[in-house]
Amino acid sequence: MRQLAQSGKFRRDSTLLEAAIEETNTEIQERLKKDRIDFDFDPYFAIVRRTLKALAKEMIELGVELGKSRKSNRIGExxxxxxxxxxxxxxxxxxxxxxxxxxxxxxxxxxxxxxxxxxxxxxxxxxxxxxxxxxxxxxxxxxxxxxxxxxxxxxxxxxxxxxxxxxxxxxxxxxxxxx
The missing domain is CATH 3.30.1360 (Gyrase A; domain 2)
Known part of the structure; x- marks a missing residue:
């Protein structure tokens, strides 16, 4: 979620959180598929959604500020x-x-x-x-x-x-x- 927030592509916390969950789920499922394992993580991701909702909102705000700092060339390379x-x-x-x-x-x-x-x-x-x-x-x-x-x-x-x-x-x- 941190990398997605830093990308500056997201403006809404729910979109950021869903994108992070989807990316994580895809990576996990690809690894499990190699071993022919099928597992539904939806109940766990529901807990993640509730737990990280406030954090996603804060990360969006920080991502916007980071974007401003990048544009003004204030931060390191x-x-x-x-x-x-x-x-x-x-x-x-x-x-x-x-x-x-x-x-x-x-x-x-x-x-x-x-x-x-x-x-x-x-x-x-x-x-x-x-x-x-x-x-x-x-x-x-x-x-x-x-x-x-x-x-x-x-x-x-x-x-x-x-x-x-x-x-x-x-x-x-x-x-x-x-x-």
Whole structure:
């Protein structure tokens, strides 16, 4: 629902909520169909509708404000990276354009395998399982089991943001592999 709200395509909470439920149901049914399982989730989605109705309304309002901020170029960039050798991913700057507070890389594929052995060759890695802490120099990234790679930046200079972004792109290029 968050991604749909951020897209700016929805103006009514009921439409957003129904679209999110439909997208979720389609994805679940496709996975179940592979194993020839038929299951009706309608009773569960009725509970979801009641539970998330107020949240959907708030997300629509936030999506409208996000759209305004994007149009006025106040918020950080989103960049997509695609190559034949890897899973496509997106890097998002968190915060206002002149005050970036963090960076996040997300795989764009529905399914993505993380090549954790490869990053252990090139980076200092702390932890036995996700979330991992990956370090290089003064930069410390978090790699989570959903493929998210993030770094929090405190009052960074433009140089630090640029360096962190370059390392994040390199790290994501190494860790995201197809399934």
């Amino acid at each position: 989103r960049q997509k990276f695609v190559s034949e050798a890897q899973t496509p991913f997106e890097v998002i700057e968190l915060g206002l354009r002149n005050a970036i507070e963090g960076l996040v890389a997300l795989p764009l594929a529905k399914e993505c395998v993380l090549d954790l052995e490869r990053i252990k060759q090139d980076y200092s890695v702390e932890g036995e399982w996700c979330p991992f802490r990956v370090s290089t120099g003064n930069l410390k990234f978090i790699v989570d089991d959903d493929g998210t790679i993030s770094i929090s930046l405190r009052n960074p200079s433009e140089t630090v943001v640029k360096e962190a972004k370059e390392v994040l792109i390199a790290l994501a290029s190494q860790v995201y592999v197809g399934n």
